[in-house]
Amino acid sequence: MHFADTLIARLRELSHPLCAGIDPHLGLVPPLFRRGTMEATDPETPAAVEELVGAFLDRLPGRVAIVKPQIAFFEQLGAAGVAMLERVVVAARERELLVLLDAKRGDIASTAEGYARAYLEPGAGAECDAITLNPYLGRDTLEPFVLRAESFGRGLFVLVKTSNPGSGDLQDLELKDGPVYEVVAGGLAQLAERLVGPATGWSSLGLVVGGIYPEQQERVRERAPKSLFLVPGYGAQGGGAADALRGFVAGPSGLEGGIVNSSRGLMFPEAAARAEDAASWERAVDGAIDRAAGELGEAVAR
Amino acid sequence: MHFADTLIARLRELSHPLCAGIDPHLGLVPPLFRRGTMEATDPETPAAVEELVGAFLDRLPGRVAIVKPQIAFFEQLGAAGVAMLERVVVAARERELLVLLDAKRGDIASTAEGYARAYLEPGAGAECDAITLNPYLGRDTLEPFVLRAESFGRGLFVLVKTSNPGSGDLQDLELKDGPVYEVVAGGLAQLAERLVGPATGWSSLGLVVGGIYPEQQERVRERAPKSLFLVPGYGAQGGGAADALRGFVAGPSGLEGGIVNSSRGLMFPEAAARAEDAASWERAVDGAIDRAAGELGEAVAR
Numbered sequence: 042m043h044f045a046d047t048l049i050a051r052l053r054e055l056s057h058p059l060c061a062g063i064d065p066h067l068g069l070v071p072p073l074f075r076r077g078t079m080e081a082t083d084p085e086t087p088a089a090v091e092e093l094v095g096a097f098l099d100r101l102p103g104r105v106a107i108v109k110p111q112i113a114f115f116e117q118l119g120a121a122g123v124a125m126l127e128r129v130v131v132a133a134r135e136r137e138l139l140v141l142l143d144a145k146r147g148d149i150a151s152t153a154e155g156y157a158r159a160y161l162e163p164g165a166g167a168e169c170d171a172i173t174l175n176p177y178l179g180r181d182t183l184e185p186f187v188l189r190a191e192s193f194g195r196g197l198f199v200l201v202k203t204s205n206p207g208s209g210d211l212q213d214l215e216l217k218d219g220p221v222y223e224v225v226a227g228g229l230a231q232l233a234e235r236l237v238g239p240a241t242g243w244s245s246l247g248l249v250v251g252g253i254y255p256e257q258q259e260r261v262r263e264r265a266p267k268s269l270f271l272v273p274g275y276g277a278q279g280g281g282a283a284d285a286l287r288g289f290v291a292g293p294s295g296l297e298g299g300i301v302n303s304s305r306g307l308m309f310p311e312a313a314a315r316a317e318d319a320a321s322w323e324r325a326v327d328g329a330i331d332r333a334a335g336e337l338g339e340a341v342a343r
Numbered sequence: 344m345h346f347a348d349t350l351i352a353r354l355r356e357l358s359h360p361l362c363a364g365i366d367p368h369l370g371l372v373p374p375l376f377r378r379g380t381m382e383a384t385d386p387e388t389p390a391a392v393e394e395l396v397g398a399f400l401d402r403l404p405g406r407v408a409i410v411k412p413q414i415a416f417f418e419q420l421g422a423a424g425v426a427m428l429e430r431v432v433v434a435a436r437e438r439e440l441l442v443l444l445d446a447k448r449g450d451i452a453s454t455a456e457g458y459a460r461a462y463l464e465p466g467a468g469a470e471c472d473a474i475t476l477n478p479y480l481g482r483d484t485l486e487p488f489v490l491r492a493e494s495f496g497r498g499l500f501v502l503v504k505t506s507n508p509g510s511g512d513l514q515d516l517e518l519k520d521g522p523v524y525e526v527v528a529g530g531l532a533q534l535a536e537r538l539v540g541p542a543t544g545w546s547s548l549g550l551v552v553g554g555i556y557p558e559q560q561e562r563v564r565e566r567a568p569k570s571l572f573l574v575p576g577y578g579a580q581g582g583g584a585a586d587a588l589r590g591f592v593a594g595p596s597g598l599e600g601g602i603v604n605s606s607r608g609l610m611f612p613e614a615a616a617r618a619e620d621a622a623s624w625e626r627a628v629d630g631a632i633d634r635a636a637g638e639l640g641e642a643v644a645r
Contacts, residue, residue, distance in 0.1 A: 082466045113450060113457030119468025120429055124422035147477055148415060148447050149507040155415030164384045166421025175449060177479040177502060179509030200479060205451040207481030214518050
């Protein structure tokens with residue numbers, strides 16, 4: 042398996058690039074699923090979260106190709122949360138969903154080995170298809186992840202331009218050759234070459250480029266023509282479909298070149314918060330997913 | 344409690360700034376503690392690691408003020424490893440050691456909340472005194488951690504200049520006002536002001552500055568006069584005592600202004616690898632700690 046080739050093939054089948062984020066904010070868990078206080082330290086909380094996430098996963102097969110669990114929401118529940126993440130990852134892969142772990146890890150190489158082993162090796166408790174990484178420590182620290190990508194067909198998405206208000210503090214500072222985020226993207230081109238897929242020409246070394254920065258996406262695409270983009274910030278964080286796709290390029294069946302993530306908008310749509318039974322919760326979530334997928338599907342088809 | 348004030352008071356008592364890193368590399372676990380294959384996926388591995396780490400913690404009271412567990416080495420063991428980390432953190436705090444979790448987390452604010460809750464809140468499974476953070480996403484993403492530092496007296500160490508060979512890829516790039524790492528350090532000065540301790544004037548917003556870069560330490564110290572430094576890379580990664588202290592300044596009882604970490608050198612000294620019984624392992628580890636503490640103690644006293 043090659044991550045980028047597999048992902049692109051599934052996205053072409055579905056005709057949209059929607060990625061379903063799994064960010065179980067405790068305060069947003071709908072009444073239907075709540076138990077106890079829903080504090081992070083309440084022993085009843087992990088079971089409530091697991092039930093919600095499991096019900097959400099059941100809505101996804103045939104609707105999206107890939108899910109992105111945010112590990113912080115599991116870590117906040119302690120070891121019980123991490124054990125739950127392991128079960129969630131298994132459940133997602135059993136449903137033939139690709140799993141991109143949003144962990145944003147970054148550490149010196151001997152330590153990065155530990156993270157690569159934890160999330161990208163066959164047989165790991167939370168064995169994922171791809172992971173997000175932080176570039177601050179330098180390219181040598183990405184190497185343990187690149188090796189797993191080569192050996193086991195995994196995918197990597199390195200932070201370039203993030204979608205938060207303060208992302209410019211460091212990422213937008215001007216260097217001789219352009220802003221930091223562009224230089225980071227350009228500096229990864231050689232690593233990206235090592236992970237190019239034979240079927241599609243897309244690389245499994247992807248980049249994270251926030252959807253609320255459409256011009257920045259175009260500039261990153263120039264520097265990184267083969268890297269898939271993970272575009273966060275679609276929906277709840279304010280970006281629209283056309284803006285989210287500014288780094289995409291023409292493919293055999295419409296625009297392609299990445300995935301567009303929505304988290305809160307899919308797992309916590311307003312109508313789902315009011316649902317009084319499982320069937321109406323399912324309808325609310327199905328509706329939210331289908332609307333987002335439809336909107337993105339139309340935008341890539343144009 | 345105020346993290347920087349408490350830490351500085353304990354360092355003054357001990358007269359050296361040594362921090363004991365807890366990086367349980369599976370391949371380095373000495374024969375005395377090994378069980379099964381020592382692969383990350385072997386169910387016997389966590390117990391072997393826990394026994395080693397517990398024996399190591401027992402050597403530390405009265406010898407060092409602070410320990411730095413590297414979370415990747417626990418995460419690589421899956422949920423069982425995270426459960427073990429929780430017990431290790433409790434055991435360390437019971438021994439009146441301060442615990443600095445080396446997690447290098449960084450994410451958008453709503454997600455960073457999860458990490459802050461996981462490691463800095465009272466009652467969290469792995470409740471630590473301080474944590475390392477990554478600055479790539481911008482200052483707004485540090486805010487959830489700063490709030491916990493203010494409310495619960497925690498400490499933060501933000502990556503500035505790391506000790507790995509590739510740290511220059513991004514950190515050394517030249518901006519108008521100096522290299523990236525210096526600008527990052529300078530950009531944190533206001534946040535550092537918010538966390539200044541009443542007793543010592545040192546801030547609980549610290550910085551990570553690699554010990555193999557002595558000149559860079561001096562330059563960062565100019566930009567960040569109140570921030571404690573976490574200096575990694577002492578011992579195994581090649582830095583000497585004088586170089587590690589180049590960002591320290593004169594205090595009431597010698598040079599002060601940070602902690603100097605050694606991991607492999609203390610937990611895995613050569614003599615401990617050959618130990619055939621607990622007593623000789625203890626002697627080897629005690630010797631390694633006392634040598635490092637003595638060397639640093641002499642260097643700060645000069």
